[in-house]
Amino acid sequence: MIDLLSDELLERFRARAAVYDAENRFFSEDLEELKELGYLRLFTKPDGGLAAAAAAQQRLATAAPATALAVNMHLVWTGVARLLKERGDDSLQFVLDEAEQGEVFAFGNSEAGNDSVLFDSTTVAEPTAEGGYRFKGTKIFTSLSPAWTRLGIFGKDSSGPEPRLVHGFIHRETPGYRIMEDWDTLGMRASQSNSTVLDGVLIPRERIFRSLPVGPNADPLIFAIFACFETLVASVYAGIGERSVNLAAEAARRRRSLKNEASLAKDPLVRARVARAALIMDGIYPQIEAVAQDVDQEVDRGKQWFASLVGLKIRTTEAARETVDLAIKVAGGASYFSGSELSRLYRDVLAGQFHPSSEDSALNTIATAWLGPAL
Incomplete structure (x- = not known):
């Protein structure tokens, strides 16, 4: 591909x-x-x-x-x-x-203030007599808002003795939801990840594909979502880092020192910054490849799997951000103008910290993998 x-x-x-x-x-x-x-x-x-x-x-x-x-x-x-x-x-x-067949799927799970991510929901899922559910709540960061034809969502059904988290897909033509035009952000602007308000949108029984207990659980769906989401998010930010290294090298070769009458590619400090950026990213690429291949090959990492996935996302987004910063220092003041590619990458790379898992959540996951639960 x-x-x-x-x-x-x-x-x-x-x-x-x-x-x-x-x-x-x-x-x-x-x-x-x-x-x-x-x-x-x-x-x-x-x-x-x-x-x-x-x-x-x-x-x-x-x-x-x-x-x-x-x-x-x-x-x-x-x-x-x-x-x-x-x-x-x-x-x-x-x-x-x-x-x-050409349908476009989007991810409508994120909710403001929901730090439990997939293990709880502020969206209400009301069961119908026919076995379907009506969903009421607001989903944020719904990428592909202008183009999706299928939106995966979940919500909490509290009608029974134990609350359940219900997952399903809505079709774009289904009534009962609104897409807000509220995506006016610092970066990642083309994603148009508008908020989606669910006003009782109906998902029939045949489009409901999971009902899970609230809280962490071992359902294969959870692993599959984490594996795909964290690895693919890491890949995007690795791409930003890779491009930043190339732009830094191009800037170093292009710029000249008036004082020394020489290319900045000969300047020891500039060379060190480009080398540092390349060194950072070179450590990331094989990690993404190894994790993705282990998922494909169904390698058993046991209790370390979730730690591996969230760790990959955190390391990559932080590495990309550090690399962009180094590239900007090499490129100089021209990169501060909004039309500069590095200026855009600087704004885009900041979004990495907002994708699940957050640093705090990732550290908790890793600590649990190594030390067991805190309580």
């Missing part, structure tokens, strides 16, 4: 990324090209796995980080469906079937 992303295509995407960012506009043209290439069907292909998706998303993000981040949400759901199927669970086969 990475072969679909030619140098010429990436240059088109890079040029449009600047326009999307300046105009706070959705990446419609990018999405159409990716659809025509079959890029959104990556996980429906026999040779399409998480490692292949991660490599492709990293390459895409070197040109258009916001495009890659939004496409991630579709790839997360199709990746989850594939991971479950490979482990003997066909409950999301319809996701793969519909993705093959």
Whole structure:
């Protein structure tokens, strides 16, 4: 799949990324090209796995980080469906079937103030007599808002003796939801991750695919979501870091010192900064590849799996942010102008800290893996 992303295509995407960012506009043209290439069907292909998706998303993000981040949400759901199927669970086969037919999936799980992430919900799920559910609540950071045709959501059913977390998919044409035009952000602007207000939208029984207890649990769905989400998010920020190293090297070769009448590529401090940026990112690429391949090959990391996944996301987003900062120091004041690619990458990379898992949550997960629960 990475072969679909030619140098010429990436240059088109890079040029449009600047326009999307300046105009706070959705990446419609990018999405159409990716659809025509079959890029959104990556996980429906026999040779399409998480490692292949991660490599492709990293390459895409070197040109258009916001495009890659939004496409991630579709790839997360199709990746989850594939991971479950490979482990003997066909409950999301319809996701793969519909993705093959051209449907676009989006991830509508995030909620303001919900630090339990997948293990609790502020959205109310009210059961119907026919076995379906009506959902009421607000989902934030709903990437692909202008284009999704299927939105995965979940909410809490408190009607029984024990509350349950109910997962399902809505169709775009289903009434009972509103997309807010509230995506006016510092970075990742082309993703158009608007809030989605659920006003009693109905999901029929056949589109409900999970009912889980509140709190951490061992359902394969949870692992599949974490594995795909954290790995693919890491890949996007690795792409930002990779591009920043290249831009730093280009700037060092282009700029000259008036004092020394020499290229800044000869300056020891500049060389050290470029080398430091490259060194940081070189340690990230094999980590993403190793985690993704272990997921594909169903390697048993036992209790360390979730620690591995959240750790990968934290290390990569922090590494990318440090690398962009170094690149800006090398490029100098020109990178402070809004039209500079590094200026955009600087704003885009900051979004990494807001994706689950947060640093605090990740540290708690890792501590539990090594020390057991605190209580």
